[in-house]
Amino acid sequence: MLEKLDGIDRAILRILEKDAKTVAKSIAEQLGLTKTPVYERIKRLEKEGFIQNYTVVLNTAKIEESITVFSFVSLDAQKGSLMDDFLLSVAEFNEVTECYVVGGEFDFLLKVTVKNLDAYYDFAKMRIATLPNIGVVKSAFVLNEAKNSHHFPLL
CATH class of the missing domain: 1.10.10.10 (Winged helix-like DNA-binding domain superfamily/Winged helix DNA-binding domain)
Structure with missing residues (x-):
């Protein structure tokens, strides 16, 4: 409750x-x-945990050039332990800044930040594709960031 x-x-x-x-x-x-x-x-x-922590929002464009990619991942089998294994592996990848378990066509949505397209190719090929039970990975590349907020709409 x-x-x-x-x-x-x-x-x-x-x-x-x-x-x-x-x-x-x-x-x-x-x-x-x-x-x-x-x-x-x-x-x-x-x-009581309503405030989990305090953080800083970085202006990443001032730090270094990067691209953001949303990766939609499906596993070959959706057994609980296999999904847990995927989540544990992804948690270790610095390139993954957000990870969601989703319903629908895909099992996971990853927000990935890398230096450039070549770096994403290496990430997808050497990290994601080598994980066990990977079925399909589809990627959407961010062209322009229209809104990026951690705001929660408190009513």
């Missing part, structure tokens, strides 16, 4: 989601509250 969040909890989460460096004093001012109860709420939200 999902735990309930009240309006103040949701407001705090919205503020922190936009900027995790926002201090309790600033959040309190924005919400018309005092610092101590806001600080205590943040600590409770962390303790």
Whole structure:
């Protein structure tokens, strides 16, 4: 059962989601509250797992050139242990930044970030294709990033 969040909890989460460096004093001012109860709420939200961690969003274009590829992967057999083995293997690949188990035509959706097309070819050939039980891999190459957000729509 999902735990309930009240309006103040949701407001705090919205503020922190936009900027995790926002201090309790600033959040309190924005919400018309005092610092101590806001600080205590943040600590409770962390303790209860609503806030998993704080992170930095990098401007990857400033760091180095790269391409993003979405790889749709189907296994030959969808037995639980084989799917688990695939997930464990993929978790070790630095190139895979996100991995989802999906329903429909494919079993998994991978978000892969590599330097260029040659690097993706090497990744697909030397890493993905060599895993046991791989059936089909289809790739979609990102041409332009229209939106990239980790925003969760808190209602």
